[in-house]
Amino acid sequence: xxxxxxxxxxxxxxxxxxxxxxxxxxxxxxxxxxxxxxxxxxxxxxxxxxxxxxxxxxxxxxxxxxxxxxxxxxxxxxxxxxxxxxxxxxxxxxxxxxxxxxxxxxxxxxxxxxxxxxxxxxxxxxxxxxxxxxxxxxxxxxxxxxxxxxxxxxxxxxxxxxxxxxxxxxxxxxxxxxxxxxxxxxxxxxxxxxxxxxxxxxxxxxxxxxxxxxxxxxxxxxxxxxxxxxxxxxxxxxxxxxxxxxxxxxxxxxxxxxxxxxxxxxxxxxxxxxxxxxxxxxxxxxxxxxxxxxxxxxxxxxxxxxxxxxxxxxxxxxxxxxxxxxxxxxxxxxxxxxxxxxxxxxxxxxxxxxxxxxxxxxxxxxxxxxxxxxxxxxxxxxxxxxxxxxxxxxxxxxxxxxxxxxxxxxxxxxxxxxxxxxxxxxxxxxxxxxxxxxxxxxx
Numbered sequence: 271x272x273x274x275x276x277x278x279x280x281x282x283x284x285x286x287x288x289x290x291x292x293x294x295x296x297x298x299x300x301x302x303x304x305x306x307x308x309x310x311x312x313x314x315x316x317x318x319x320x321x322x323x324x325x326x327x328x329x330x331x332x333x334x335x336x337x338x339x340x341x342x343x344x345x346x347x348x349x350x351x352x353x354x355x356x357x358x359x360x361x362x363x364x365x366x367x368x369x370x371x372x373x374x375x376x377x378x379x380x381x382x383x384x385x386x387x388x389x390x391x392x393x394x395x396x397x398x399x400x401x402x403x404x405x406x407x408x409x410x411x412x413x414x415x416x417x418x419x420x421x422x423x424x425x426x427x428x429x430x431x432x433x434x435x436x437x438x439x440x441x442x443x444x445x446x447x448x449x450x451x452x453x454x455x456x457x458x459x460x461x462x463x464x465x466x467x468x469x470x471x472x473x474x475x476x477x478x479x480x481x482x483x484x485x486x487x488x489x490x491x492x493x494x495x496x497x498x499x500x501x502x503x504x505x506x507x508x509x510x511x512x513x514x515x516x517x518x519x520x521x522x523x524x525x526x527x528x529x530x531x532x533x534x535x536x537x538x539x540x541x542x543x544x545x546x547x548x549x550x551x552x553x554x555x556x557x558x559x560x561x562x563x564x565x566x567x568x569x570x571x572x573x574x575x576x577x578x579x580x581x582x583x584x585x586x587x588x589x590x591x592x593x594x595x596x597x598x599x600x601x602x603x604x605x606x607x608x609x610x611x612x613x614x615x616x617x618x619x620x621x622x623x624x625x626x627x628x629x630x631x632x633x634x635x636x637x638x639x640x641x642x643x644x645x646x647x648x649x650x651x652x653x654x655x656x657x658x659x660x661x662x663x664x665x666x667x668x669x670x671x672x673x674x675x676x677x678x679x680x681x682x683x684x685x686x687x688x689x690x691x692x693x694x695x696x697x698x699x700x701x702x703x704x705x706x707x708x709x710x711x712x713x
Contacts, residue, residue: 300340302405303397306412307336310393313419314386327365327386335361335390339397346398354398358391365390389419443482447475461615469650470611498579501533505540512537513676513691520687527687532578534687535694538676539571542698545645545665552649559658560665563705570701574694609636609643629664637668644668666702673699 311332342357365387392415400408418425432440454467497516504512516534520527542564550557616632624631629648636644645668648661673695680691 296344296401299401299405300337300344302409303340303343303400304333304337306396306400306408307333307393309412310336310389310415310419313416314389327390332390332393335393336397339394340401342394343398343401346402358394361394362387362391385419389415443478446471446478451475461619465611465615497530497533498536498575501536502540504533505537506544509537509541510672510676514679517679517683517687520683520685524685524687527683527685528578528581528690531687531690531694532575534680534691535571535578536575538673538695538698539568539575541641541672542568542571542669545641545669548642548645549649549665552646553652556649556652556658556661559662559709562709563662563666563702564669566701566705567698570697571694574690574697578690609640629660630667633664633667634671637671641668641672666706669702670699
């Protein structure tokens with residue numbers, strides 16, 4: 271044996287393995303690969319306690335599988351690209367053979383067994399990923415895997431409660447956001463180059479996403495926890511629709527008018543906050559300019575809600591169920607896209623021909639139906655900076671005209687609901703006017 275062979279290095283064929291020093295990075299990656307296996311195996315081991323099948327793969331075996339993946343990823347550069355797929359293939363063969371050997375002859379793999387097999391292969395792959403320089407990504411994926419394994423009852427229960435209409439709506443939402451949006455061209459078309467298909471459709475996706483969140487929150491929580499939750503999440507979907515719903519309930523059950531008014535007021539507070547959030551996504555300076563005015567209006571509404579809730583904390587709204595139709599339909603998304611496109615073109619035309627006056631007229635008209643469209647349109651126009659006076663006035667005019675429309679619904683309901691709701695809307699208007707004054711003084 272010569273000096274080279276007697277040392278810490280070794281030569282096998284044309285491959286040189288150098289173990290002459292301790293590689294801290296490599297050791298760390300292998301430890302992480304092992305930890306990933308132990309983490310995922312923790313759930314499988316825990317579930318063995320509630321099962322008669324004690325032959326299931328547990329935490330130790332998952333730890334070995336994570337380490338196997340880490341070793342395969344480490345040896346990839348030295349032994350060749352065949353090491354990783356060979357290790358995965360060998361692991362898959364062992365797992366399937368073991369499951370069939372422990373199962374009943376002639377029967378297919380159980381669902382839980384299949385989940386364990388897939389989790390085992392994922393564990394090995396994440397071990398490989400950890401040893402290829404993507405430790406953070408591997409750990410994050412491992413946490414997601416554990417969460418999915420642990421959330422099995424909740425996920426199954428959630429899916430079983432979905433109606434056919436909700437499932438269709440979910441698929442449609444995924445189509446407009448993950449299929450249609452990426453393929454749309456990102457450039458201007460039409461008059462004034464104002465029509466950008468991707469930007470316009472992105473707004474549709476944003477509004478649909480907010481509606482989706484609000485709808486399923488209401489669906490999960492229900493009206494049993496009170497009108498405040500309905501007002502909060504309903505305001506995310508549509509403050510106008512929420513106000514109309516509460517007004518209808520108040521006209522049918524006048525005794526609950528004051529508490530229903532709290533829900534309507536909260537929905538309008540959420541609307542004011544939503545305008546600032548939408549502006550912040552596209553134009554942070556515009557959001558800062560709106561924050562004081564709409565923030566004071568939101569705080570005023572919150573004060574009314576807190577006072578009404580304090581006065582009525584021992585009362586009950588009743589057994590009425592407050593429900594919303596599915597907020598996402600393809601027709602609604604297309605209508606919003608058309609509305610936004612028309613507003614974009616009209617905004618450029620009126621601003622070009624009549625300056626700020628044309629934009630104000632447009633804001634007042636569009637606010638009768640929707641606040642989000644004019645907010646998004648104006649925010650897009652100030653992405654690059656510039657004078658914010660016109661955009662701020664336009665958005666506030668849209669909010670004011672939208673408030674007038676909701677006021678007409680409230681008046682028709684009458685009773686305590688109308689009294690409290692109109693008082694809150696009036697106070698919000700005064701607070702917003704105060705915010706405008708303070709903003710002008712600070713300039």
